[in-house]
Amino acid sequence: MTEELLTLDNITKSYGAVQALRGVSFSIAKGEVIALLGDNGAGKSTLVKIISGGLEASSGSMRFEGRDFRPKSPSEAKAAGIETVYQDLSLCTNVDVVANFFMGRELTRPVMGIKVLDEARMEEQVAKALASAGTRIPSLRTKVEHLSGGQRQAIELNRFVHWGGKLVLLDEPFAALGVEQTKRGLEMIRQVAAQGIGVVIITHIMQQAFQVADRMVVIRQGVVAGDVPTKQTNADAVIGMITGETLAGAGPVAGAGE
Numbered sequence: 001m002t003e004e005l006l007t008l009d010n011i012t013k014s015y016g017a018v019q020a021l022r023g024v025s026f027s028i029a030k031g032e033v034i035a036l037l038g039d040n041g042a043g044k045s046t047l048v049k050i051i052s053g054g055l056e057a058s059s060g061s062m063r064f065e066g067r068d069f070r071p072k073s074p075s076e077a078k079a080a081g082i083e084t085v086y087q088d089l090s091l092c093t094n095v096d097v098v099a100n101f102f103m104g105r106e107l108t109r110p111v112m113g114i115k116v117l118d119e120a121r122m123e124e125q126v127a128k129a130l131a132s133a134g135t136r137i138p139s140l141r142t143k144v145e146h147l148s149g150g151q152r153q154a155i156e157l158n159r160f161v162h163w164g165g166k167l168v169l170l171d172e173p174f175a176a177l178g179v180e181q182t183k184r185g186l187e188m189i190r191q192v193a194a195q196g197i198g199v200v201i202i203t204h205i206m207q208q209a210f211q212v213a214d215r216m217v218v219i220r221q222g223v224v225a226g227d228v229p230t231k232q233t234n235a236d237a238v239i240g241m242i243t244g245e246t247l248a249g250a251g252p253v254a255g256a257g258e
């Protein structure tokens with residue numbers, strides 16, 4: 001049986017007169033990858049911001065690991081284990097990989113009564129974390145500014161996993177990446193999910209959604225226009241949900257691809 005991680009119940013959000021979300025409900029299980037799809041302005045980013053504490057819902061409720069969840073800030077959501085990973089935005093580019101991994105959580109050791117950074121132990125832990133995820137960085141002492149977009153993303157995801165993250169939100173994570181890096185990124189998402197972590201990925205690229213997601217959740221005009229297991233749908237059917245040609249909640253849409 002799947003274990004529920006996050007449940008949204010009738011979430012609404014208004015920006016003044018604009019009703020961006022008009023009652024969104026769905027849930028995410030542990031280890032599940034959800035592709036959040038929808039046309040421009042459908043409400044995807046708004047939803048992700050509400051989940052990660054960047055915005056407060058106007059009404060509705062969320063439950064995370066069985067408890068009421070109403071984060072007031074991204075740091076509150078992060079403390080609970082929910083984080084949005086933006087490509088390189090949360091990394092400090094002028095310091096190395098190890099420093100980024102331990103930012104604000106540095107390990108120290110006493111030397112003559114004074115605490116000094118325990119660089120060797122930190123490097124060892126980062127090396128172990130990256131190796132277990134199959135991420136190869138030539139040198140952990142390389143400043144992040146010299147790394148590729150894919151490598152930066154890998155570091156962020158590894159860091160999230162290392163510090164006990166439970167649900168990661170990715171908004172168009174491969175927009176700036178090449179084919180090979182995107183492929184590795186998609187593999188990494190599956191690897192992260194295999195550890196019981198929930199993943200929500202916003203993408204406009206249908207092929208990516210089908211490659212990585214267990215379920216497709218389509219948002220249209222601020223409501224869920226479709227919520228289907230990937231195996232039970234196809235690209236044409238999902239496009240139909242995005243554009244409104246397929247009825248909401250239609251479930252498995254056999255033959256919708258003609």
Ligand SMILES: Nc1ncnc2c1ncn2[C@@H]1O[C@H](COP(=O)(O)OP(=O)(O)OP(=O)(O)O)[C@@H](O)[C@H]1O
Pocket residue numbers: 015018019020038039040041042043044045046047
């Ligand atoms: N800060 C804001 N103030 C007013 N309206 C907003 C604000 N942010 C978003 N909106 C509106 O809310 C609706 C949903 O926007 P949102 O950015 O969540 O959609 P989206 O699905 O993420 O779109 P895209 O794929 O283009 O990023 C849109 O009509 C948008 O114009």
